[in-house]
Amino acid sequence: MDSLQKVRRGAILALVAAFMAVPALVAAQTTRPNIVFILTDNLGYGEIGAYGGGVTRGAPTPRIDSLAKEGMRFLNFNMETQCTPSRSSLMTGRWAIRSGTHSVPFGGVADGLTQWEVTIGEALSSAGYATGYYGKWHLGSHDGRLPNDQGFDEWFGIPRTTDESLWPSSPGWSADIMPAEQIMEGRKGSPSRPLAVYDTIQRRLIDAEITRRAVSFIGARAQAGKPFFAYVSLTQPHLPTVPNPSFQGRTGNGDWADMLAEMDSNVGQILDAVDRAGARDNTIVVFTSDNGPEFFRPWDGWAGPWRGQYFTALEGGIRVPFMVRWPGRIASGTVNNDIVHGVDMFATLAAFGGAAVPTDRPFDSIDQSDFFLGKRVTSAREGFPIWCADRLQAVKWRNWKLHFYRQDTMFDPPVRNPVPTIYNLYTDPREEKPTPDSWVVGPVLKIVGEFERSVKQHPVIPMGTPDPYRPGGASR
Structure with missing residues (x-):
């Protein structure tokens, strides 16, 4: 093989290698x-x-x-x-x-x-x-x-x-x-x-x-x-x-x-x-x-x-x-x-x-x-707790909902239910007719219990806490 052929062969190999590298580069960029x-x-x-x-x-x-x-x-x-x-x-x-x-x-x-x-x-x-x-x-x-x-x-x-x-357009408002x-x-x-x-x-x-x-x-x-x-x-x-x-x-x-x-x-x-x-x-x-x-x-x-x-x-x-x-x-x-x-x-x-x-x-x-x-x-x-502000209002689990309080609109005062009300969202999607499926209380309380245990170990941050906040007094 003469020197010209070697140069051409080298150039072709380099070009092939470059084209082969392109998909790998694109893949790396788009991962x-x-x-x-x-x-x-x-x-x-x-x-x-x-x-x-x-x-x-x-x-x-x-x-x-x-x-x-x-x-x-x-x-x-x-x-x-x-x-x-x-x-x-x-x-x-x-x-x-x-x-x-x-x-x-x-x-x-x-x-x-x-x-x-x-x-x-x-x-x-x-x-x-x-x-x-x-x-x-x-x-x-x-x-x-x-x-x-x-x-x-x-x-x-x-x-x-x-x-x-x-x-700014309300009567009596002042930026002061x-x-x-x-x-x-x-x-x-x-x-x-x-x-x-x-x-x-x-x-x-x-x-x-x-x-x-x-x-x-x-x-x-x-x-x-x-x-x-x-x-x-x-x-x-x-x-x-x-x-x-x-x-x-x-x-x-x-x-x-x-x-x-x-x-x-x-x-x-x-x-x-x-x-x-x-x-x-x-x-x-x-x-x-x-x-x-x-x-x-x-x-x-x-x-x-x-x-x-x-x-x-x-x-x-x-x-x-x-x-x-x-x-x-x-x-x-x-x-x-x-x-x-x-x-x-x-x-x-x-x-x-x-x-x-x-x-x-x-x-x-x-x-x-x-x-x-x-x-x-x-x-x-499968489910999650529902807070209204700092009040645990309800828990949703699968197709059931358990309400600890009744509150129909944002302006209604929340009223604690003497017994939690349970709704089957498949048969009652508007949450109007409580069901006697009290067995649902078990998995619901499990969700509540898991949260409460975590709070004992890691207390919640009070609203209005200024910086720097350090949990347990430790630095960030």
């Missing part, structure tokens, strides 16, 4: 999926088309419904009963009662998660993910407890809740007495900064800006070739339930329907951003709500077949829409009625992303990744 988690605010079970809403509520929701067709739709996905507790359990994988976040804060105390808590943002960031948070936080109002302090590279949104947008909520942004390692007062004008505009920033984050991070976690916390349909000006009058069916059309469009823009980035097949997309529907007129929502709304332990307060899509990994068009809880998202997303979960504290999150992927037929969870 960990991107994650887009879309959380709505007070969206009832029956609002969107895939759950019987959509056109029956005045506006079709084709983009949201597409997730149900292209992924898995859950009929028995549950959250905690209020905004802050649900967001806390999603973020920490722990019941909110453990973290001092069992209730919506109303001022006067240090609100939100202590820095001792480990968030899913921190876990995925430590695993190499780019992390962005866009929208309502409700887990801390000041530097040290905002998303950029809790594992997110950047954030934009509101620290608390949307009803505060009504303050009660400062207005601010729309804010921040980056990891730097203080967050206020951008504008969150008033009724900004309330109509904010979800469009949340969506715009989330879309920008997805495109930029996908181009950088780094796995990303985009947590998109829309403010709709929380009261005041009003649409963006560009959607007002769009449906002809009023503000609620116009808002629903806008929400569907915003979700569609996020899905399109994933597609444009060429990341569809390697991106997990989740769509859900933080709790049951609005109760205040004229903005009251719809819980579908269930009774109750947020702040109650009834199914209408805790059972929410949930869809997850991961093309080629999660079977499309599948529907199940097994119990899954929002608290399970930490362990499940951590498993998908190769992230570690905390081992030094009670961790209530159950890894449902095998269930989502079809590697196991049933959910890894």
Whole structure:
């Protein structure tokens, strides 16, 4: 073989080796999926088309419904009963009662998660993910407890809740007495900064800006070739339930329907951003709500077949829409009625992303990744306790529900039942006719007992606990 032939042969071998290395490189880069988690605010079970809403509520929701067709739709996905507790359990994988976040804060105390808590943002960031948070936080109002302090590279949104947008236009309100909520942004390692007062004008505009920033984050991070976690916390349909000006009058069916059309469009823009980035097949997309529907007129929502709304332990307060899509990994068009809880998202997303979960504290999150992927037929969870604020109100186990208190609406005073009432959710989904199936008390009390034993070893963090929090006096 002459020298020219050797050079050619070497070049060919090098080229073949390079082509053989490409799939391995691509595989290494795509092993960990991107994650887009879309959380709505007070969206009832029956609002969107895939759950019987959509056109029956005045506006079709084709983009949201597409997730149900292209992924898995859950009929028995549950959250905690209020905004802050649900967001806390999603973020920490722990019941909110453990973290001092069992209730919506109303001022006067240090609100939100202590820095001792480990968030899913921190876990995925430590695993190499780019992390962005866009929208309502409700887990801390000041530097040290905002998303950029809790594992997110950047954030934009509101620290608390949307009803505060009504303050500046309320008779008698004064910023000297009660400062207005601010729309804010921040980056990891730097203080967050206020951008504008969150008033009724900004309330109509904010979800469009949340969506715009989330879309920008997805495109930029996908181009950088780094796995990303985009947590998109829309403010709709929380009261005041009003649409963006560009959607007002769009449906002809009023503000609620116009808002629903806008929400569907915003979700569609996020899905399109994933597609444009060429990341569809390697991106997990989740769509859900933080709790049951609005109760205040004229903005009251719809819980579908269930009774109750947020702040109650009834199914209408805790059972929410949930869809997850991961093309080629999660079977499309599948529907199940097994119990899954929002608290399970930490362990499940951590498993998908190769992230570690905390081992030094009670961790209530159950890894449902095998269930989502079809590697196991049933959910890894059979039941869970239900708190209304710091009160253990009920326990759900399989298709039964045991209520320790009666409370039909968020404004009804809770009345302790002399004997716990038990409902079979198959035969009585509206929880109106107690059943004498008292044998259910056994497995229910087992769930309660496991929690109580864990609290004896690891006491709950009182609401309003300031930083630095050190369990048992130990440093973090």
